Amino acid sequence: MSSDTSPPVEKIFFREAIARAAREEMRKTPEIIILGQDVGYFGGSYREFDGLFEEFGATRVRDTPVAEASMVGFGVGAAAAGLRPLVCITYMDFLMLGFDPLINYGAKLRFKTGGQLTAPVIVKTTAGAKGQGVAHSQCIEAWLMGVPGLKVVAPATPADAYGLLKAAFRETGPVVYVDHKRLFPIAGPVPLAETIVPIGKAAVRRAGTDLTITSHSFMVRTALEAAKMLEGEGIDAEVIDLRSLAPLDMATISESVRKTGAILTLEEGQVTAGVGAEVVSRVMETIGAVPFSRIGALPAPVSSNPILEAACLPSTGRVVQAAMALQRKKARGVNHVVAETIE
């Protein structure tokens, strides 16, 4: 018998983790259906539904026309009437078309009907830049964080892609599940045993003492790379993977910042009214003022031109520089924003 007490794992790609969670759930729950563009024979635009069409057939894994507004509406309505749909929106940019049924109907349904109806729908959508330009690259998850009745998750690892999707299928209301184009081909360990990652719990990915970096989705990887480089500068960064954006795990975040005394938020979306803005505000409401810095995409559209795309997105170097500036402010006891400049 091995002395290693950690549970046995398999190493699979992020996209495979999604398919595995969906497959396990669909085997148990006949009410689960998948609606989306190219989810059937094609296996999903990112192959994240590989094998499901073959196993469950065209009735449960349904290709739809290119009609995001009604795809979400059908999903929400079917959920309210007894199914457990997962609606796949290939690009998060196009979820804007589905905001009306999602936000005006799905998120309000339980409240407005006095508890008669709920809409347990999962809207799975893909954020992030990968050379596809201004209308296929956006990360707009922050727009959804303030919608009462919605939960929003954004996994960064295959294990969480699996465990959070499993959790989403157990919710009684709508969940927006945000994955990321650059995460699909990344592999990582996923427990062989059925595992559920609870919504609303952040994960400390790297323990540290000097500052807290919060992030989610692909940018967690950037945060971890930056933390490693900061070691060389004598800075010990703690990295928190938010995993759940609504609700936020303020207990874990606040505890970390109380320990480190500074917070840097990192996201691929816009800084203005972004995830980091909310995290920093809530940290300060909880523990008082601390030095902070927010990093995100530049306030510009994300071009498909690789030079301009790379310039727009947060990089490890920018995070390292901002973290070092933040440390200097912290050492001087200055509690205000560290202005970030692009070099």
Place this chain on the structure above:
Amino acid sequence: MVHAVQIEMLRQMLLIREFERALGARKDHGFQLLSAGEEAVAVGLCSALRQGDQLLTGGRSIGPALARGADPNRVMAELLGRATGTNRGKGGRGHLADQGSGFFGAHAVVGGNISIAGGVALATQMLNRDNIVVIMFGDGAFGAGALHETLNMSASMRLPLLFVCNNNQLSVSTPRTAALAPKLLSDIGRPFGMPSRTVDGMDLDTVVMAAHEAADYVRSKQGPAFLECISYRFSSHSTTARETRSAEELCSIRALCPIDKKMGEMMAAGLIDADTKIAIVESAKAVVRGALEFADASPFPDVREALTDVI
């Protein structure tokens, strides 16, 4: 039609008219969305629905909810914000829902309930329920993209969904002729292979027959159908919205009253006499008085209800 059924439908139309008249006189809970003039559409349509069928509507939903069989007491309580309402006072105008009577619900976003109804029909089909789903919407929603998308998806999935366009010819103040290009709105169902008809929504018997025909088709699992009922709204968009039509126009519109028409026909045919007519009117008024008493005797929701059933 059987005599008793006709009297019951007349009673339902009168109930809607009297209910809305009484509600409209109440100025203590904001504006209301009334449907006087459109009663034959609601009652005629619901005469074709069975237990387990689901009706979804736009915001102008009092008539359809009552015609579907929702308890007038609880509907009145809802519209006056009371905790005993169908939605526990939390939905209010435009969002009535009553699962017990097969009124899946109203949704006050114009066109917003159309794709939702598509989803309800998809669930109905996939869960092998022998029921149909009806989405009733106005000409205001006809111009919305959700209609095209849902027509297409429901036709390709052969869903048990009946589209009913209650074309009252006004979107708040904008005449249908200024907003919508097709001459016949029901023509939009044809390219999707749906049986599609336009009928006089001011004539109860016509709506009853057309609704049964369309519902029977949908019930036979052949796919969706489209029914346009041309009606007239007797009052302005809401109880606080300005009336934009002239007194002469309103006078000629009100002469088309579906209740007066049906009552006149039944009297001429000897199906009811003056005494029966008075009795039906009085019984509708009594139900409405009872509904107001019920609502007024009911409490408003506790303020803590603001945070319940949110997530």
